[in-house]
């Protein structure tokens with residue numbers, strides 16, 4: 617009894633019949649991610665769970681190592697949020713051979729055999745990309761083309777970057793006024809978002825009308841770059857991003873960000889339910905969606921006190 621591996625000091629110890637969960641997190645790249653980690657830790661707490669938490673620092677090789685170590689330890693269930701989509705077949709086959717069910721959290725994988733994981737709980741990233749594009753189109757009513765868009769993409773090869781790009785393009789391509797003139801990854805961080813936006817501004821000068829950032833943190837970094845270049849974010853360049861974190865609402869309140877598409881990181885309770893089910897050997901849906909919306913500047917002040925992340 618009483619082994620609380622990975623638990624925080626001062627917490628209750630895991631019970632004798634606790635479910636041991638190995639969880640491999642992407643990293644701590646964004647406000648979204650830190651809220652997600654908090655939610656997962658709270659939901660997978662002792663005494664019901666014995667959580668072994670590992671941070672991959674945005675590197676797939678670290679995640680593969682963590683998963684192999686969870687398999688070697690014989691955890692009851694593995695849950696993880698895959699940094700990128702491809703390259704998981706081998707390690708997931710090892711988990712399956714060891715009889716350890718795998719619950720994908722937040723991000724999808726691309727594997728030939730989808731019996732290699734039990735279920736995926738996460739958002740519809742393609743739809744988020746479409747929502748961002750629909751907002752851009754609505755915001756551009758009555759404007760003449762060409763309307764020049766720059767795109768700050770998420771981590772190369774990650775499900776949210778691939779899917780948000782696809783959903784956005786699908787909708788924006790239907791309106792010939794729009795041109796995506798630059799796309800580059802800012803790795804979902806503020807620092808990279810700022811750097812890449814600086815490069816965009818250098819290359820395009822005053823010819824950027826819209827910024828689409830795959831997450832709020834990169835938009836917030838880019839806002840700084842835009843201000844330092846002597847332009848007005850939210851006015852000279854219209855900006856839409858994804859997540860709906862507190863920092864985005866603050867930037868909207870300040871008039872610097874125009875809209876954010878919600879992506880809810882508080883998956884912990886739903887994840888815990890799925891883990892209970894697969895651990896008990898019960899059938900679960902292969903895909904569980906998280907519900908979310910879109911928020912604009914005029915709603916920011918009223919919504920801010922309600923935000924939980």
Ligand code: GYE
Pocket residue numbers: 645646647648649722723776804830831832833858859879
């Ligand atoms: O949008 C971004 C984070 O996978 C949905 O990862 C998640 C994304 C989120 O770094 O902020």
